[in-house]
Amino acid sequence: MSAETLPQRPVLLTGASGALGRVLTRALGEAGWTLRLTDRVPFPEPLPEGARFQLADLEDGPAILRLAEGCGTILHFGGISVELPFETVIGPNIRGLYHAYEAARREGARMVFASSNHAIGFHERSAVLDDACALRPDGYYGLSKAYGELMGGLYRDKHGVESVFLRIGSCFPEPTDARMLATWLSYGDMTRLVMRATLAPSLGPDGTIVIWGASNNSRMTWWGRDGRDTIAWAPQDSADPYTQALEAKTSGNPVVERYQGGGFTGLDYSRGNSGKS
Numbered sequence: 001m002s003a004e005t006l007p008q009r010p011v012l013l014t015g016a017s018g019a020l021g022r023v024l025t026r027a028l029g030e031a032g033w034t035l036r037l038t039d040r041v042p043f044p045e046p047l048p049e050g051a052r053f054q055l056a057d058l059e060d061g062p063a064i065l066r067l068a069e070g071c072g073t074i075l076h077f078g079g080i081s082v083e084l085p086f087e088t089v090i091g092p093n094i095r096g097l098y099h100a101y102e103a104a105r106r107e108g109a110r111m112v113f114a115s116s117n118h119a120i121g122f123h124e125r126s127a128v129l130d131d132a133c134a135l136r137p138d139g140y141y142g143l144s145k146a147y148g149e150l151m152g153g154l155y156r157d158k159h160g161v162e163s164v165f166l167r168i169g170s171c172f173p174e175p176t177d178a179r180m181l182a183t184w185l186s187y188g189d190m191t192r193l194v195m196r197a198t199l200a201p202s203l204g205p206d207g208t209i210v211i212w213g214a215s216n217n218s219r220m221t222w223w224g225r226d227g228r229d230t231i232a233w234a235p236q237d238s239a240d241p242y243t244q245a246l247e248a249k250t251s252g253n254p255v256v257e258r259y260q261g262g263g264f265t266g267l268d269y270s271r272g273n274s275g276k277s
């Protein structure tokens with residue numbers, strides 16, 4: 001492995017036992033990266049060589065600081081990953097995020113933050129967004145991701161911490177409905193994205209960049225300019241081969257179909273216009 005494919009310092013991955021955490025652990029381990037892994041539930045697979053796993057809750061600040069010691073990058077994938085009540089989201093996704101950023105600050109580490117399309121989910125599907133678009137979260141989960149990006153801005157301005165905000169669409173083994181013909185991000189593209197976000201020598205003059213996390217899908221007309229050129233990443237996979245099988249698989253709910261965030265926008269929706277006006 002060359003210096004161009006190996007980070008200079010160990011990499012801390014939070015949420016390692018989750019779906020994307022396990023994909024990353026396997027791929028980055030195979031690439032020879034030195035990994036420190038953590039989650040609040042045990043890692044369910046054999047660990048790759050060079051990886052250490054430590055059980056910890058993101059809400060335990062001293063534990064997260066200890067885990068990050070010596071690390072040059074924090075891949076922050078841990079936390080609540082779906083829409084849930086405010087009181088359930090706030091601990092892992094706000095307090096836990098703060099602990100991850102404090103660790104990045106102390107170590108002089110780069111943060112690669114698994115943000116989400118749900119930070120902008122209440123933009124309409126007819127809109128074309130760029131990386132400077134307004135945050136329009138579609139629930140408490142999306143709000144926590146928007147807060148995470150804002151926190152990254154604070155830590156950049158006050159402490160010089162670099163961040164890559166990955167506004168991930170739908171990262172699953174394969175697309176499963178019509179919306180995902182636009183939002184799907186393959187595991188391969190996600191892994192390459194995380195690698196480039198970690199290895200890119202510079203994030204440009206600003207020190208924070210946003211990347212729209214979708215594969216090369218013809219139906220992805222919603223998301224435009226972002227920072228991908230800065231880190232030399234381009235998606236290689238596509239949801240297009242699934243079009244015929246999935247294009248009729250819509251929700252039938254006008255709110256869900258109107259907004260980019262899909263199903264999460266319709267949860268507990270009480271505005272009363274059914275998304276029609």
Ligand code: NAI
Pocket residue numbers: 014015016017018019020021038039040041056057058059076077078079080081082091092096114115116117167168169170171172
């Ligand atoms: P996941 O739910 O499978 O994994 C999240 C992991 O975080 C779990 O293993 C869980 O145990 C851990 N976790 C939760 N609370 C914790 C706490 N207080 N302390 C320590 N660990 C805790 O989610 P997935 O799909 O792997 O997503 C990973 C990240 O990517 C999440 O931050 C999610 O919001 C984000 N994301 C994922 C997308 C997807 O399509 N899979 C789309 C957009 C964002």
Ligand code: 15L
Pocket residue numbers: 081082116117118168169170171183261262
């Ligand atoms: C997310 O942020 C979630 O973590 C994931 O479970 C999906 O709901 C995804 O967004 C999506 O929008 O498809």
